[in-house]
Amino acid sequence: MRVLYGLAALLLGLLLWQLLVWITGTPHFILPSPLRVAQAAYASRALILEHATVTATEVVLGLILGTILGAITAIQLASSQWAQRLLLPILVFTQAVPVFALAPILTLWFGYGMASKIVMAVLIIYFPVTSAFHDGLTRVDSGLLDLARTMGATRWQVMRRIRIPHALPSLGTGLRLAAVYAPIGAVIGEWVGASKGLGYLMLLANGRVKIDLMFASLIALALLTVVLHKLVAILADHLSAYASGSSLQKGLGPKK
Amino acid sequence: MTPPPAITLQGSYTLGDTRLFGPLSVHLPAGQWTCLLGPSGVGKSTILRLILDLSTGGQFTGSVQADDGQPLPDRISYMAQSDLLLPWLTVLENTVLGARLRGETPDMDRARHLLTRVGLEAHQTKTLAALSGGMRQRAALARALIEDRPVVLLDEPFSALDAGTRADMQELAAEVLQDKTVLLVTHDPAEATRLGHQILLLSPDEATVWAPPPTPPIRALQDPATLACQAELLAHLRGQVR
Numbered sequence: 001m002r003v004l005y006g007l008a009a010l011l012l013g014l015l016l017w018q019l020l021v022w023i024t025g026t027p028h029f030i031l032p033s034p035l036r037v038a039q040a041a042y043a044s045r046a047l048i049l050e051h052a053t054v055t056a057t058e059v060v061l062g063l064i065l066g067t068i069l070g071a072i073t074a075i076q077l078a079s080s081q082w083a084q085r086l087l088l089p090i091l092v093f094t095q096a097v098p099v100f101a102l103a104p105i106l107t108l109w110f111g112y113g114m115a116s117k118i119v120m121a122v123l124i125i126y127f128p129v130t131s132a133f134h135d136g137l138t139r140v141d142s143g144l145l146d147l148a149r150t151m152g153a154t155r156w157q158v159m160r161r162i163r164i165p166h167a168l169p170s171l172g173t174g175l176r177l178a179a180v181y182a183p184i185g186a187v188i189g190e191w192v193g194a195s196k197g198l199g200y201l202m203l204l205a206n207g208r209v210k211i212d213l214m215f216a217s218l219i220a221l222a223l224l225t226v227v228l229h230k231l232v233a234i235l236a237d238h239l240s241a242y243a244s245g246s247s248l249q250k251g252l253g254p255k256k
Numbered sequence: 257m258t259p260p261p262a263i264t265l266q267g268s269y270t271l272g273d274t275r276l277f278g279p280l281s282v283h284l285p286a287g288q289w290t291c292l293l294g295p296s297g298v299g300k301s302t303i304l305r306l307i308l309d310l311s312t313g314g315q316f317t318g319s320v321q322a323d324d325g326q327p328l329p330d331r332i333s334y335m336a337q338s339d340l341l342l343p344w345l346t347v348l349e350n351t352v353l354g355a356r357l358r359g360e361t362p363d364m365d366r367a368r369h370l371l372t373r374v375g376l377e378a379h380q381t382k383t384l385a386a387l388s389g390g391m392r393q394r395a396a397l398a399r400a401l402i403e404d405r406p407v408v409l410l411d412e413p414f415s416a417l418d419a420g421t422r423a424d425m426q427e428l429a430a431e432v433l434q435d436k437t438v439l440l441v442t443h444d445p446a447e448a449t450r451l452g453h454q455i456l457l458l459s460p461d462e463a464t465v466w467a468p469p470p471t472p473p474i475r476a477l478q479d480p481a482t483l484a485c486q487a488e489l490l491a492h493l494r495g496q497v498r
Contacts, residue, residue, distance in 0.1 A: 143340050146334075146336070150332060151353070151357050152330055152357070152358050154358065157356065157357045161353070162342065165342070244343050245345075245385050
């Protein structure tokens with residue numbers, strides 16, 4: 001049923017787009033019709049796929065690296081008071097610097113290849129992941145921490161066996177945000193300086209007034225983001241299910 | 257294991273500008289059960305937390321001492337009012353949490369044995385979502401019992417259990433915790449008169465010793481002296497509330 005509604009919404013969107021083109025009579029080099037875009041997409045499918053693969057790789061690597069870095073930072077912040085007092089203000093301050101403004105510098109430092117785009121994606125998702133996970137790590141029921149203390153728990157064991165599992169749903173929330181932000185980072189990086197990727201292809205098509213190809217690239221980028229977001233949402237759901245114990249329950253016979 | 261110590265708490269406790277209790281003295285005899293009763297909010301749980309050296313949010317002036325002079329906190333097993341079980345672990349894994357948190361290899365056989373004793377043998381591999389409130393409390397009891405420490409502090413451990421299970425769990429706890437120094441916080445005069453070597457009534461000004469029934473615990477539910485003591489205690493508590 002949901003798939004049907006999704007398809008209906010897509011058709012409606014395409015219809016409105018087509019109507020807009022018909023009614024306003026906009027020339028195709030300003031707003032191409034959906035059909036033209038589809039034709040362009042089909043004709044340049046190999047080209048789009050090649051550049052989409054580059055962007056997807058940048059985004060996925062950025063997402064993985066950013067998540068690892070963010071998770072490590074969050075654990076570090078949550079496990080020591082001085083780290084929290086010292087690093088948290090720095091972290092918040094770095095968020096005042098727009099990442100987009102850093103793009104030229106990153107291109108200068110990391111070159112025109114994938115590296116600078118991956119760094120962009122990492123930078124843009126690092127904070128949401130860190131802050132969401134840190135939030136979960138520090139919002140543990142104080143009764144639990146008291147109990148752990150009476151049991152003679154070590155700091156690291158409390159982190160590993162109580163705080164981290166408890167914070168997994170929060171990490172999932174951070175990851176959902178990251179999945180939307182990471183492609184933005186990669187594309188900005190590609191706009192500033194690249195020879196591959198969907199962002200580069202869009203600029204290239206724009207420069208050659210191939211607006212239909214530009215739209216096709218845009219749609220490919222949107223599809224990429226949607227798929228990524230769905231995959232990350234599934235992962236986040238699994239993290240939440242684990243923390244609430246319901247994944248175990250499924251694995252171990254019928255629910256009561 | 258070293259013999260269980262006697263514990264004495266002396267002092268007064270203030271929360272902001274208000275005095276909660278004291279100066280008073282609470283003495284827990286070595287190897288015996290002390291049942292602590294008193295109206296809600298008088299500071300029964302606070303006394304437990306002070307003995308455990310946990311933060312309380314107020315100001316305690318006084319001392320908590322074991323008669324052997326050794327430090328206390330690492331010799332105490334604690335069961336709080338809420339079960340504090342971890343939802344992502346099975347009942348069995350929750351039971352051995354203490355060992356896991358200390359980075360030790362848990363004694364799974366002992367855990368299974370205790371779970372059988374609390375009537376959860378069929379639920380070992382289940383998660384908490386599948387358990388009733390009473391079952392959760394029994395799992396928490398098993399987790400407290402497995403710690404095998406000379407001092408045990410129990411904060412209303414049997415409050416969520418139905419009457420039959422409660423009587424069973426009281427007997428189990430009395431047996432497993434025999435010869436340990438136990439402090440049991442309870443609201444139930446029947447529980448106090450059944451289990452206590454010593455019964456203490458806490459008020460803001462003092463901790464009064466209430467004479468327990470003449471027989472040693474654990475006392476039979478239908479024992480006339482115990483029932484009489486329970487009735488007197490209840491009458492006294494009702495008078496206190498009014």
